[in-house]
Amino acid sequence: MDSAKNLPVAVIGAGPVGLAAAAHLIERGLEPLIFEAGPSAAAAIEQWRHIRLFSPWRFNVDAAAARLLEASGWKSPRPTALPYGGELIDDYLAPLAALPAISSKLQTGARVIAVTRAGMDKTHTRNRDSTPFVLRVQHTDGETRDHTVAAVIDASGTWSTRNPLGTSGLPAIGEDSAADRISAPLPDVTGRGRAAFAGRRVLVVGAGHSAANTLISLADLAKDEPDTRILWAVRGASAGKVYGGGDADGLPARGQLGARLRRLVEAGSIELHTGFGIGSLKSLDSHVSVESVDGRTLETDIVVPCTGFRPDLDILRELRLDLDPAVEAPTELGPLIDPEFHSCGTVPPHGAALLAHAEKDFYIVGMKSYGRAPTFLLATGYEQVRSVAAALAGDREAADTVQLELPETGVCSSDAGTSCDVPAAPAASESSCCAAPEPVLVGFPTGLSHGRSGETG
Numbered sequence: 001m002d003s004a005k006n007l008p009v010a011v012i013g014a015g016p017v018g019l020a021a022a023a024h025l026i027e028r029g030l031e032p033l034i035f036e037a038g039p040s041a042a043a044a045i046e047q048w049r050h051i052r053l054f055s056p057w058r059f060n061v062d063a064a065a066a067r068l069l070e071a072s073g074w075k076s077p078r079p080t081a082l083p084y085g086g087e088l089i090d091d092y093l094a095p096l097a098a099l100p101a102i103s104s105k106l107q108t109g110a111r112v113i114a115v116t117r118a119g120m121d122k123t124h125t126r127n128r129d130s131t132p133f134v135l136r137v138q139h140t141d142g143e144t145r146d147h148t149v150a151a152v153i154d155a156s157g158t159w160s161t162r163n164p165l166g167t168s169g170l171p172a173i174g175e176d177s178a179a180d181r182i183s184a185p186l187p188d189v190t191g192r193g194r195a196a197f198a199g200r201r202v203l204v205v206g207a208g209h210s211a212a213n214t215l216i217s218l219a220d221l222a223k224d225e226p227d228t229r230i231l232w233a234v235r236g237a238s239a240g241k242v243y244g245g246g247d248a249d250g251l252p253a254r255g256q257l258g259a260r261l262r263r264l265v266e267a268g269s270i271e272l273h274t275g276f277g278i279g280s281l282k283s284l285d286s287h288v289s290v291e292s293v294d295g296r297t298l299e300t301d302i303v304v305p306c307t308g309f310r311p312d313l314d315i316l317r318e319l320r321l322d323l324d325p326a327v328e329a330p331t332e333l334g335p336l337i338d339p340e341f342h343s344c345g346t347v348p349p350h351g352a353a354l355l356a357h358a359e360k361d362f363y364i365v366g367m368k369s370y371g372r373a374p375t376f377l378l379a380t381g382y383e384q385v386r387s388v389a390a391a392l393a394g395d396r397e398a399a400d401t402v403q404l405e406l407p408e409t410g411v412c413s414s415d416a417g418t419s420c421d422v423p424a425a426p427a428a429s430e431s432s433c434c435a436a437p438e439p440v441l442v443g444f445p446t447g448l449s450h451g452r453s454g455e456t457g
Contacts, residue, residue, distance in 0.1 A: 017366030024389035049086030109140030206306030328371030349404035351387020
């Protein structure tokens with residue numbers, strides 16, 4: 001950033017990792033400029049505030065953010081408690097965003113629609129590394145404005161771009177026209193969204209923890225609304241991997257989630273359809289007909305997509321990116337998290353060196369840095385931005401010294417749908433079982449044993 005020392009560093013997204021990036025930049029004496037597309041910080045988490053995380057508070061608070069908050073008198077929540085998304089906002093992210101050091105640099109209702117170099121498209125090379133970035137931003141006042149910055153940290157996440165319901169990575173035929181019968185991911189079926197689900201046929205699609213959580217919530221709804229019928233469609237030959245490690249899981253809430261789901265299926269409360277790859281949706285006057293590629297049909301009133309997410313890379317098309325061709329994560333990170341091969345191994349802590357692109361001083365961090373891999377943890381993102389901030393400040397030694405303390409989970413469990421931090425069992429008890437291990441470089445299980453390449457049948 002030598003050529004642009006007087007310019008701010010753009011942070012795209014004011015979620016947990018984006019706000020943590022701002023805190024680390026401030027500690028390093030750098031000025032953040034934070035753009036949040038939603039009406040407030042953590043707008044994506046607001047959509048799933050009813051969900052409880054798997055990981056306890058001690059893994060969900062960034063160190064630099066905590067230091068800023070503590071200087072204002074903030075008290076950290078109990079480290080072993082498992083927060084709901086709403087508590088993550090109310091007790092941590094909203095107070096952080098309200099600090100003058102952050103709020104004065106935060107623009108909400110500001111959607112970044114493009115990132116480029118000033119006066120250059122991606123084909124120009126001369127003096128590229130020393131040329132400032134330009135972010136084109138749509139603001140809520142109706143204006144579109146360009147903002148010039150020294151560096152860019154993209155922490156915009158993946159919430160706005162869910163994977164389609166169809167197979168082969170494409171929307172099912174008729175999926176777009178049936179949009180009014182497809183809910184948002186992780187709907188609050190027993191709270192804010194109750195009226196849309198009570199007494200109706202609901203089809204949940206997906207084989208990850210998002211699906212598991214939604215199914216359990218629907219089962220709770222059905223106790224009060226017995227006409228509610230719960231259907232569950234998975235592409236695989238069985239749902240065994242979704243049930244996870246049970247009592248042996250190092251994150252207790254995750255193990256409880258799978259065990260409870262298995263009991264509901266075995267009791268007949270949830271109607272499971274395996275090997276159901278969706279080929280088409282037909283929106284009818286009263287319901288939607290969902291047909292599998294092998295010709296089976298399910299009739300439902302509403303479809304809940306728990307198919308995971310993918311990064312929105314369109315805003316970055318004028319930048320020179322180094323992305324893994326399969327996972328769409330940074331090239332060196334992709335092979336470490338590819339769910340096809342490395343779903344049960346450990347992912348080493350990583351920072352600026354692993355996240356760097358051909359575009360100097362540009363970094364993708366947080367959930368978006370994992371591309372299509374569904375296994376991101378907040379603690380991983382916090383270490384990413386600590387390292388990136390150090391690199392931007394010129395402290396290469398600190399940037400390259402990466403370490404991370406995570407719970408020793410040690411059990412393979414399915415999370416084909418979303419981040420490992422979202423969601424956990426709605427009624428999971430608070431636990432201290434995730435006490436800190438020795439401060440070594442610990443990885444975490446990322447889903448299916450041996451990855452999808454290890455599946456048989």
